[in-house]
Amino acid sequence: xxxxxxxxxxxxxxxxxxxxxxxxxxxxxxxxxxxxxxxxxxxxxxxxxxxxxxxxxxxxxxxxxxxxxxxxxxxxxxxxxxxxxxxxxxxxxxx
Amino acid sequence: xxxxxxxxxxxxxxxxxxxxxxxxxxxxxxxxxxxxxxxxxxxxxxxxxxxxxxxxxxxxxxxxxxxxxxxxxxxxxxxxxxxxxxxxxxxxxxxxxxxxxxxxxxxxxxxxxxxxxxxxxxxxxxxxxxxxxxxxxxxxxxxxxxxxxxxxxxxxxxxxxxxxxxxxxxxxxxxxxxxxxxxxxxxxxxxxxxxxxxxxxxxxxxxxxxxxxxxxxxxxxxxxxxxxxxxxxxxxxxxxxxxxxxxxxxxxxxxxxxxxxxxxxxxxxxxxxxxxxxxxxxxxxxxxxxxxxxxxxxxxxxxxxxxxxxxxxxxxxxxxxxxxxxxxxxxxxxxxxxxxxxxxxxxxxxxx
Numbered sequence: 001x002x003x004x005x006x007x008x009x010x011x012x013x014x015x016x017x018x019x020x021x022x023x024x025x026x027x028x029x030x031x032x033x034x035x036x037x038x039x040x041x042x043x044x045x046x047x048x049x050x051x052x053x054x055x056x057x058x059x060x061x062x063x064x065x066x067x068x069x070x071x072x073x074x075x076x077x078x079x080x081x082x083x084x085x086x087x088x089x090x091x092x093x094x095x
Numbered sequence: 096x097x098x099x100x101x102x103x104x105x106x107x108x109x110x111x112x113x114x115x116x117x118x119x120x121x122x123x124x125x126x127x128x129x130x131x132x133x134x135x136x137x138x139x140x141x142x143x144x145x146x147x148x149x150x151x152x153x154x155x156x157x158x159x160x161x162x163x164x165x166x167x168x169x170x171x172x173x174x175x176x177x178x179x180x181x182x183x184x185x186x187x188x189x190x191x192x193x194x195x196x197x198x199x200x201x202x203x204x205x206x207x208x209x210x211x212x213x214x215x216x217x218x219x220x221x222x223x224x225x226x227x228x229x230x231x232x233x234x235x236x237x238x239x240x241x242x243x244x245x246x247x248x249x250x251x252x253x254x255x256x257x258x259x260x261x262x263x264x265x266x267x268x269x270x271x272x273x274x275x276x277x278x279x280x281x282x283x284x285x286x287x288x289x290x291x292x293x294x295x296x297x298x299x300x301x302x303x304x305x306x307x308x309x310x311x312x313x314x315x316x317x318x319x320x321x322x323x324x325x326x327x328x329x330x331x332x333x334x335x336x337x338x339x340x341x342x343x344x345x346x347x348x349x350x351x352x353x354x355x356x357x358x359x360x361x362x363x364x365x366x367x368x369x370x371x372x373x374x375x376x377x378x379x380x381x382x383x384x385x386x387x388x389x390x391x392x393x394x395x396x397x398x399x400x401x402x403x404x405x406x407x408x409x410x411x412x413x414x415x416x417x418x419x420x421x422x423x424x425x426x427x428x429x430x431x432x433x434x435x436x437x438x439x440x441x442x443x444x445x446x447x
Contacts, residue, residue: 005410008197008443025260026194026443028203030406031413042187045180046267057443065133 008057009035011042013049021053029054124325129255132198132444140324143317144254145199146215147326152192153210153217157391159185161225162234170228177274178231184267191260198256198444211396219377220303222385229282229289229296235275236349237297237304237342243268244338245308248328256444257326276345283350290350297346298354305369306377308335314374336366343367 006028012021024043029035035054043049063071079085088095116135123130130136159182166182169175193203209215220238225231246268249261282293309315309331321327329337339358346353357370380388 006406010443025191025263026197027190030409031416034409034413041183042190045184045187062133065131 006030009039009054010057010060011035011039012053012055013039013043014051015049017050021051024048026057124253127253127325129258130253131255132442139320140326141199143321143324144257144326145196145201147317147321148192148196148199148257149201149206149209149215150217152189152196152206153215154221155185155189155192157210157217157221157395158238160391160394161221161223161387162231164225165228165231168228169231174278181235181271181274184271188260188264188267191263192257194443195254195256195260197442200442207399211392211399213383213392216381217391218307219380219385220307221391222380222388223299223303224386226299227292227296229279229292230300232275232278232282232293233296233300235271235273236279236345237275237300238307239268239271239275240342241304241307241338243272244334244341248334251325251328253325276349279351280349293349294351297349297351301353301355302372302376303380305335305339305372306374308332308338310374310377339367339369 007030008026009029009032010026011024013024014021024039027035027038027042029038032054036052039052039054044052063069075081117137120130120134120136120140123134130140162178162185163182166175166178169178193206196206197203206215210217220241225234243265246261246265250258250265252258252261279293279297282289284290309318312318312330312332315331318327318330322330343353343358343360355370357368359368360366361368379385383389
């Protein structure tokens with residue numbers, strides 16, 4: 001019996017109230033309960049978190065690794081979605 | 096004839112797309128961008144990283160032994176609690192690093208097998224014994240100090256998961272060094288016998304700590320390529336000099352001397368000069384002939400074997416309570432395989 005039999009879990013930690021859970025890393029554990037306990041010991045030894053999520057790595061669906069993938073293209077050609085696209089005369093305030 | 100043409104075309108196609116992939120990789124490295132697990136990377140980059148990260152991970156967990164040796168004999172409850180926290184951190188550092196290595200397509204078991212069978216190395220510093228309590232202080236100050244000097248530039252390493260693991264490690268490492276320095280300072284300012292014990296520990300750990308930076312630049316096999324790929328940012332000798340420059344004044348503040356008659360400030364260079372390192376000793380320890388090589392590995396193997404029943408019980412319990420994430424139903428068909436797109440999720444950093 002080896003840890004190869006243990007699935008991989010992705011760990012997300014909320015560092016404090018008001019912030020979202022952020023990916024902290026991964027670990028092996030036999031089940032969700034142990035994954036949570038291991039995540040606490042591994043990623044929050046110094047009060048780095050007030051809440052932890054563990055997710056089986058196999059449950060994550062990821063986009064293509066290529067950032068220039070056409071998948072992201074719809075947002076690349078729409079600069080008018082950014083405030084800096086618009087020219088406003090000098091001296092106009094609070095805009 | 097037809098077959099021949101088809102083959103030629105296929106081969107040329109492969110070469111062209113390989114070159115394109117390599118160009119994208121080279122451009123990312125040149126632009127100081129990070130390489131992430133699912134990106135294409137040269138085989139040698141992947142293999143070099145696995146070798147380096149594995150050795151780093153192994154060093155963290157083997158490094159627990161020399162210090163754990165003193166937990167039961169720590170001189171006070173305060174020191175004992177500190178030492179336990181530090182040794183636990185080292186286990187954590189090992190786990191961050193094993194996870195980073197796994198994103199490259201190797202598995203935890205493969206890495207542990209290679210450690211246990213001696214096919215992958217750990218830092219030779221841990222093959223020296225901790226003879227007195229003062230050694231715990233000297234390790235924190237010098238060994239962790241040298242490790243920090245090595246690891247800070249690794250936070251900007253070109254491989255994302257390794258760099259992120261290093262950020263976490265470096266944050267925690269600073270406590271390790273300070274607790275060691277404080278412990279040594281207490282001894283140095285103590286009785287004559289305590290002072291002598293601190294000095295003896297520093298005498299024994301100084302030179303092996305300088306060896307931690309690896310062989311001199313002109314004898315370091317992997318250095319040039321690792322620097323070209325921005326895995327390493329500074330050469331072994333550069334980092335060694337940086338460490339000496341930091342440690343020499345710290346020794347003065349401790350009231351202890353470093354065991355090197357040639358150590359002195361060189362105004363012209365703006366650095367400390369230091370004496371020659373005994374590289375024969377380094378290579379000898381690396382080859383397995385250090386004072387504790389055999390002991391460290393056999394203890395590691397025994398710990399792994401002794402823990403087998405815990406792993407079995409945990410897996411059996413998980414299997415009983417949740418078939419979905421049980422031992423034999425989670426789709427790890429490529430535990431030892433290459434890390435390609437289809438199988439990313441079994442190796443972590445899936446969404447990275």
